[in-house]
Amino acid sequence: MKNRIITIGREFGSGGRTIGRMAAQQLGIPCYDQEIIEKLVEKGGFSAEYIKERGELMVSEGWNAVLGRTGGPTRQDQLWVMQKNLILELAEQGPCVIVGRCADFILSHREDVLKVFVRSTMQKRSQRILQVYGQREESAEQRLRIKDHQRAEYYKMYTGHEWGGSRYYDLVLNSAKFSLEACVKTIIDLYQADFD
Amino acid sequence: MKNRIITIGREFGSGGRTIGRMAAQQLGIPCYDQEIIEKLVEKGGFSAEYIKERGELMVSEGWNAVLGRTGGPTRQDQLWVMQKNLILELAEQGPCVIVGRCADFILSHREDVLKVFVRSTMQKRSQRILQVYGQREESAEQRLRIKDHQRAEYYKMYTGHEWGGSRYYDLVLNSAKFSLEACVKTIIDLYQADFD
Numbered sequence: 052m053k054n055r056i057i058t059i060g061r062e063f064g065s066g067g068r069t070i071g072r073m074a075a076q077q078l079g080i081p082c083y084d085q086e087i088i089e090k091l092v093e094k095g096g097f098s099a100e101y102i103k104e105r106g107e108l109m110v111s112e113g114w115n116a117v118l119g120r121t122g123g124p125t126r127q128d129q130l131w132v133m134q135k136n137l138i139l140e141l142a143e144q145g146p147c148v149i150v151g152r153c154a155d156f157i158l159s160h161r162e163d164v165l166k167v168f169v170r171s172t173m174q175k176r177s178q179r180i181l182q183v184y185g186q187r188e189e190s191a192e193q194r195l196r197i198k199d200h201q202r203a204e205y206y207k208m209y210t211g212h213e214w215g216g217s218r219y220y221d222l223v224l225n226s227a228k229f230s231l232e233a234c235v236k237t238i239i240d241l242y243q244a245d246f247d
Numbered sequence: 248m249k250n251r252i253i254t255i256g257r258e259f260g261s262g263g264r265t266i267g268r269m270a271a272q273q274l275g276i277p278c279y280d281q282e283i284i285e286k287l288v289e290k291g292g293f294s295a296e297y298i299k300e301r302g303e304l305m306v307s308e309g310w311n312a313v314l315g316r317t318g319g320p321t322r323q324d325q326l327w328v329m330q331k332n333l334i335l336e337l338a339e340q341g342p343c344v345i346v347g348r349c350a351d352f353i354l355s356h357r358e359d360v361l362k363v364f365v366r367s368t369m370q371k372r373s374q375r376i377l378q379v380y381g382q383r384e385e386s387a388e389q390r391l392r393i394k395d396h397q398r399a400e401y402y403k404m405y406t407g408h409e410w411g412g413s414r415y416y417d418l419v420l421n422s423a424k425f426s427l428e429a430c431v432k433t434i435i436d437l438y439q440a441d442f443d
Contacts, residue, residue, distance in 0.1 A: 165424070170413060215413050217366060223419035228361070233440045237433055244429045 054242045055146045055163040058154040060215065063198040064176030064183075064191075066226045066234070067169035068150050073235045075148040078242070083141055084150040094133060131209055155219060156210040165242050168220040169234065175227040250438050251342045251359040254350040256411065259394040260372030260379075260387075262422045262430070263365035264346050269431045271344040274438070279337055280346040290329060327405055351415060352406040361438050364416040365430065371423040 057074060061067020068084060075082035124132075138157045141147055142164075149158075155166040171179075177191035187194060206214035217223055222241060224234050253270060257263020264280060271278035320328075334353045337343055338360075345354075351362040367375075373387035383390060402410035413419055418437060420430050 168413065217364065217411050217413040217416075217419045220413075220419065221421040221424040223413045223416065225417040228417040229437060229440060233437060237437060240436070241425060241429060241433060244425060246424055246426065246429075 052162060052246055054165045054246075056142050056154075056158060056161070057148045057165045057167060057238060057242055058158060059148065059150045059167045059169060060155055060220070061151065061169040062171060062176060062195075062215070063202070064180040064195055065169045065171040066179060066231050070169055070226070070231055070234045070238070071148045071150040073231065074238050074242075077235065077239060078146070078148075080146045080148065082148040082150065083138075084152075094137070153206055153210055156206075156212065165222065165238070166220045167238055168215055168217075168223045169226050170215060170223065171225060172227040248358060249441065250361045252338050252350075252354060252357070253344045253361045253363060253434060253438055254354060255344065255346045255363045255365060256351055256416070257347065257365040258367060258372060258391075258411070259398070260376040260391055261365045261367040262375060262427050266365055266422070266427055266430045266434070267344045267346040269427065270434050270438075273431065273435060274342070274344075276342045276344065278344040278346065279334075290333070349402055349406055352402075352408065361418065361434070362416045363434055364411055364413075364419045365422050366411060366419065367421060368423040 057071070059067050059071040061070075071084070072082050134152055135157050138149060138152060138154050141149065142158055142161065155164070155168075158164045159166075173192060173195060176195055180194060181191050189197075203214040206212065212219055215223075222238065224237065226234055229237075253267070255263050255267040257266075267280070268278045330348055331353050334345060334348060334350050337345065338354055338357065351360070351364075354360045355362075369388060369391060372391055376390060377387050385393075399410040402408065408415055411419075418434065420433065422430055425433075
């Protein structure tokens with residue numbers, strides 16, 4: 052069988068998004084991340100900023116969905132459903148890379164998906180976010196801890212699984228150990244290898 | 248920097264031991280697994296069978312070490328120390344592959360170690376152990392669950408870490424998704440890539 056889709060989960064500051072874009076470029080297939088946000092906006096009327104902020108972050112109203120509030124689906128629940136449907140649709144359209152957004156879970160019924168998670172060390176991630184996003188009021192480490200917590204909570208809430216847990220991925224790479232190019236090459240080689 | 252050592256942790260039935268041997272053979276470096284057992288026997292006087300059975304398995308007396316028994320180190324504790332010293336020594340001697348035995352943890356102070364974990368699905372592992380080891384009284388799935396539990400307990404006891412937790416490895420591969428050859432190639436390519 053041949054793979055069609057690559058999903059990339061990633062720790063903030065691991066370079067996972069960049070790796071996804073580089074892989075897509077080398078393979079000549081689309082990479083969805085910001086695009087998902089834009090398509091969602093077109094379809095559902097959320098502001099791009101709201102989606103960017105809430106799309107992968109756990110927010111307090113989200114818990115209500117789990118804890119049995121009576122007010123029906125929250126704005127975040129609606130967003131989850133829209134993202135999910137969009138990802139299912141994109142996967143039908145053709146080969147692509149999808150970064151984040153629980154795409155690995157959403158596409159777990161398909162066999163033609165290479166599920167990747169990119170992690171790194173706290174030290175290398177701190178260096179990278181300072182380099183890419185610059186200084187902020189909180190320390191780099193604080194920002195990473197907050198993001199990790201939010202992504203893990205969001206993932207757990209909508210998938211029931213542990214974010215970054217090795218059993219949910221086909222390939223986990225520690226980008227602190229390898230160059231981005233080596234990570235991209237590994238992903239492409241395994242994407243292109245046939246499997247049973 | 249160049250890697251010198253490859254450590255391979257693996258789920259029972261994932262093919263991780265075979266992958267380690269194949270990688271070592273292609274690289275022309277030794278692979279330690281059975282060899283460790285034999286060297287231990289020479290050094291410490293344990294019977295090969297005892298070491299094979301207890302070397303990676305959690306046994307009830309082992310808990311005493313953690314739970315504060317007064318009788319001094321158990322036979323299993325002594326074995327742990329001997330294995331640890333041997334692995335540190337082997338890593339000094341030259342490039343090699345070390346399968347299992349918490350080698351990733353024991354060598355975690357070194358930067359020239361590529362830490363790999365090989366996992367697979369319950370279905371593929373069941374098929375593999377029936378093929379490699381044949382039928383037993385317990386079902387393949389029962390055997391896998393018992394082994395998983397024992398390895399996880401042993402690893403946790405002596406390292407304090409979660410066995411197979413993605414944060415402790417540089418590379419995690421799902422061998423249900425890839426051929427053994429593709430896993431070996433990935434490991435060799437990343438082993439040979441330079442890093443900072």
